[in-house]
Amino acid sequence: MKKSIPLVDLKAQYASIEKEVDEAVKRVLRSGQYILGSEVEALEQEVAEFCGCKYGVGVASGTDALILALKAIGIGPGDEVITSPLTFVASASSIVHCGAKPVFVDIDPETFNLNTDLIERAITEKTRAIIPVHLYGQPADMDKILELARKYRLFVVEDVAQAIGAKYKGKAVGQFGHAGCISFFPSKNLGAFGDGGLVVTNDPEISDRIKMLRAHGSKPRYYYHMIGYNSRLDTIQAAILRAKLPYLNAWAGARQRLSALYNELLREINYVKTPYIAPDCSHVFHQYTIRVLGEKRDALRNYLRERGIETQVYYPLPLHLQPCFGFLGYEEGDFPESEKASREVLSLPMFPELTEEQQKCVAGEITRFFEMSEGESGEAH
Ligand SMILES: Cc1ncc(COP(=O)(O)O)c(C=O)c1O
CATH class of the missing domain: 3.40.640.10 (Type I PLP-dependent aspartate aminotransferase-like (Major domain))
Structure with a gap:
């Protein structure tokens, strides 16, 4: 199945x-x-x-x-x-x-x-x-x-x-x-x-x-x-x-444990940057959002989708480039970090009831994707 x-x-x-x-x-x-x-x-x-x-x-x-x-x-x-x-x-x-x-x-590229x-x-x-x-x-x-x-x-x-x-x-x-x-x-x-x-x-x-x-x-x-x-x-x-x-605090605790396991499972992948937590902050991981380097985000997303793993991009087009805000007169290049983030971010499955088995499956598929693409294109950069 x-x-x-x-x-x-x-x-x-x-x-x-x-x-x-x-x-x-x-x-x-x-x-x-x-x-x-x-x-x-x-x-x-x-x-x-x-x-x-x-x-x-x-x-x-x-x-x-x-x-x-x-x-x-x-x-x-x-x-x-x-x-x-x-x-x-x-x-x-x-x-x-x-x-x-x-x-x-513009955003801070570490914290978004x-x-x-x-x-x-x-x-x-x-x-x-x-x-x-x-x-x-x-x-x-x-x-x-x-x-x-x-x-x-x-x-x-x-x-x-x-x-x-x-x-x-x-x-x-x-x-x-x-x-x-x-x-x-x-x-x-x-x-x-x-x-x-x-x-x-x-x-x-x-x-x-x-x-x-x-x-x-x-x-x-x-x-x-x-x-x-x-x-x-x-x-x-x-x-x-x-x-x-x-239940909210317990759910936040679960999200934090899940994010720690994702970090561990994804640690060795050079193309993946796991979330940064700023000093003095507790992060409640509404989203667990990685950066996918090497312009491979969309290919990875498609690969995961084909294998039944749902992900999302928050957000694919920054607000200054949205047609509805065109009247503000912003142009591409005005907020380079936001624009870069919108090309690299990928949010992985995250909810308190997510199981370790499901996480291992997500991380396993991400690992396989990069093993395959590294085989094709050589070194990570
Ligand atoms: C950052 C942010 N601001 C505002 C909203 C608007 O909230 P709502 O969908 O409840 O109107 C959302 C979510 O949808 C959000 O993620």
Whole structure:
């Protein structure tokens, strides 16, 4: 039988906690409270605490978490917001949704996060905020970002979509900036069974404003202070997430053990660079992302696909080269490290229930691919 190793196996996770999840859904169905209510409030408090924050506001998605957080701090037309070009589109489209302009800064090739040595030269008198993205589950270099934010009086909105529970100098990400934006997209480390998101913050005013924005700008109901949205976290999703949250640290531990085994299994392959973990950071490996050198990434990916092993490229085209951001006027060559990464990165199957046997199979096929291609082309370089 042909083997099949998915990138992420959501059914395996459901099977491991089926009873708790089903109970949570039933609790909501029986309660008659289907919009907001005590389940959402409890989750907001639990996630805020998990992230070391005072407040949490559940919203409809990670994308909306970013948009509403930016709106809440007053980002609007004429403003510039700095972020990375190597990230999911929402890190930057959220800025445009507020009427502001994304300004990209290249990544550090080791961590794939914003290169903090390059941020200062991108700051202008219009810059109002920085969105560091904790890509793949690894914290960005927050000390330097916060130092620049203080120096230039900028807001910091952390994109925590891929990194809930990751720690920087022992503290969970999301608590460093003015707001931290979490995604509960099903494949995320804490995934709902549908869309969902949440903003954590220590600022009561930001929390209040996001609560208004997610409910049409109202406070109390039917009194509108601003033009808002319908962007509430679904109550059933909140109950499911409450059932899953107690497992999140154990799942992160499993991801870290799996990544250590991948590192070990892939160590001898000259063409593969395994993930770097920055000092003082705990990486929660939302993705286990290698670099494939020698322009062999796509061939390797095809080879693995033919053998039933699913991989993904996060991201194949950096945001500054995407047609939707063409109006910003960037060109190829503007962010060479992001462009290089987009040609080299490959994310391997990674989920807490992945077995050692499956990992050995993935690593074995990668090894075989390079043995074959080295046979054809000689030395690694
Ligand atoms: C870095 C990053 N930011 C933002 C988002 C948007 O989250 P959502 O899909 O929940 O809207 C995602 C994930 O999808 C993401 O990976």
